[in-house]
Amino acid sequence: MHPSIAALxxxxxxxxxxxxxxxxxxxxxxxxxxxxxxxxxRSEKDELSAGxxxxxxxxxxxxxxxxxxxxxxxKGSAASELRVRLREQIEMYFGSQAxxxxxxxxxxxxxLLGRTSELLEVFLGPAGAESAIDDAFGGLHPGASEVxx
Amino acid sequence: MRQIDGGGHCIVPRRIMVCLGxxxxxxxxxxxxxxxxxxxxxxxxxxxxxxxxxLTAMAGLGLWLCLRVLRAFPAGAPLRRAWSLIxxxxxxxxxxxxxxxxxxxxxxxxxxxxTASAPSTLLGHIRLxxxxxxxxxxxxxxxxxxxxxxxxxRKFGFWGRPRATDWAMCGxxxxxxxxxxxxxxxAYFAGAQMSMEEWASLAGLPILCMLFVExxxxxxxxxxxxSGPVSKCWSAxxxxxxxxxxADVALWLIPHYCRSPLGMVESLAGFVTTAVFALGPAYQLxxxxxxRTAGAPQENLATHxxxxxx
Numbered sequence: 001m002h003p004s005i006a007a008l009x010x011x012x013x014x015x016x017x018x019x020x021x022x023x024x025x026x027x028x029x030x031x032x033x034x035x036x037x038x039x040x041x042r043s044e045k046d047e048l049s050a051g052x053x054x055x056x057x058x059x060x061x062x063x064x065x066x067x068x069x070x071x072x073x074x075k076g077s078a079a080s081e082l083r084v085r086l087r088e089q090i091e092m093y094f095g096s097q098a099x100x101x102x103x104x105x106x107x108x109x110x111x112l113l114g115r116t117s118e119l120l121e122v123f124l125g126p127a128g129a130e131s132a133i134d135d136a137f138g139g140l141h142p143g144a145s146e147v148x149x
Numbered sequence: 150m151r152q153i154d155g156g157g158h159c160i161v162p163r164r165i166m167v168c169l170g171x172x173x174x175x176x177x178x179x180x181x182x183x184x185x186x187x188x189x190x191x192x193x194x195x196x197x198x199x200x201x202x203x204l205t206a207m208a209g210l211g212l213w214l215c216l217r218v219l220r221a222f223p224a225g226a227p228l229r230r231a232w233s234l235i236x237x238x239x240x241x242x243x244x245x246x247x248x249x250x251x252x253x254x255x256x257x258x259x260x261x262x263x264t265a266s267a268p269s270t271l272l273g274h275i276r277l278x279x280x281x282x283x284x285x286x287x288x289x290x291x292x293x294x295x296x297x298x299x300x301x302x303r304k305f306g307f308w309g310r311p312r313a314t315d316w317a318m319c320g321x322x323x324x325x326x327x328x329x330x331x332x333x334x335x336a337y338f339a340g341a342q343m344s345m346e347e348w349a350s351l352a353g354l355p356i357l358c359m360l361f362v363e364x365x366x367x368x369x370x371x372x373x374x375x376s377g378p379v380s381k382c383w384s385a386x387x388x389x390x391x392x393x394x395x396a397d398v399a400l401w402l403i404p405h406y407c408r409s410p411l412g413m414v415e416s417l418a419g420f421v422t423t424a425v426f427a428l429g430p431a432y433q434l435x436x437x438x439x440x441r442t443a444g445a446p447q448e449n450l451a452t453h454x455x456x457x458x459x
Contacts, residue, residue: 095375125221
């Protein structure tokens with residue numbers, strides 16, 4: 001009787017008991033088919049063992065990807081927070097309806113910053129505008145300063 | 150981002166509103182008493198004198214606020230010219246207040262009455278100077294300023310089409326100007342001699358019509374902004390122009406249709422207009438203070454707030 005694949009795996013891993021191991025070894029010496037199956041099990045086992053090594057070999061690229069994604073997420077989050085703060089500045093000095101006039105749908109944070117700065121500079125003067133924009137950036141994630149640049 | 154304590158910073162506009170409210174209540178009470186007493190006594194002469202100091206003081210406050218606002222706009226700033234013209238208009242209003250109210254009335258602070266009897270020609274010149282300063286000169290400066298402001302507002306998209314009611318109000322003022330011109334022409338062709346004061350008064354009417362048109366466009370721009378201090382500033386100018394126009398119409402209509410203390414109404418209208426115009430730079434200064442406080446270091450915030458309150 002041919003041993004099951006589970007028994008072959010256990011034999012290959014050395015987890016079968018002594019009596020079962022002896023019986024499988026006797027069978028393998030006579031059965032070429034089961035010997036081939038055992039070789040297949042061992043090769044698959046080797047491939048599985050080699051899998052993490054391949055991942056490790058390419059892990060640098062994976063980490064960079066994760067870091068880049070995190071950076072992008074942070075930038076996006078900072079830009080979103082900056083947009084909210086710029087809206088608040090416009091609302092505070094001009095009124096809530098002014099936000100709808102200044103900000104067009106889908107306008108990037110950089111453009112909104114430019115328009116808000118210009119609006120504040122014209123109506124409050126350069127010093128007042130600078131203070132107001134500094135206030136908008138106060139305590140914001142460092143990624144937002146890239147938007148300002 | 151810091152939260153601004155709006156109450157502490159709006160102290161100047163609030164005080165102007167309180168003064169305006171108190172003045173209105175006292176004047177309306179006086180008119181009520183006068184009408185209740187069956188017009189038995191005259192309140193024309195005393196009202197001229199009692200109006201002198203508050204009106205001139207309010208004009209002075211308006212000029213001082215304009216000069217404070219102007220400091221925030223360096224040379225080359227887009228609204229520098231507009232605020233310079235507004236400050237010039239406020240100065241013209243103060244000159245009008247000083248000349249017409251202080252030197253052209255029989256009250257104790259009139260220095261012309263201390264020395265000798267003032268010659269009538271000098272008083273005539275003073276009256277004419279006051280009329281020109283407070284009339285065409287001031288209105289022209291305001292019209293120039295509002296034109297610059299409207300151009301800037303349009304650039305930023307704060308532009309709206311006036312409503313039918315706006316055009317109706319504008320039409321009333323234009324009709325009033327036409328009536329005044331028709332009256333003057335009828336008097337001229339009837340052989341009546343027109344004084345320089347009348348010419349000066351008439352010269353301001355076309356500018357007033359132009360100001361009304363500007364005011365209705367500015368009003369639409371303010372509606373598109375909302376209710377921040379900057380929009381309240383320009384809103385105050387809109388109401389100031391409306392109050393000039395309607396005061397002129399009222400002062401022209403009152404003698405035609407009813408008996409009422411004209412001197413008191415005139416002084417009341419003058420004070421209301423001056424106070425409303427002073428609200429403009431007061432709100433602008435509030436906005437500038439908010440910005441400065443927002444940019445101030447955290448530890449100095451309490452000190453700055455108390456300084457502003459003082």
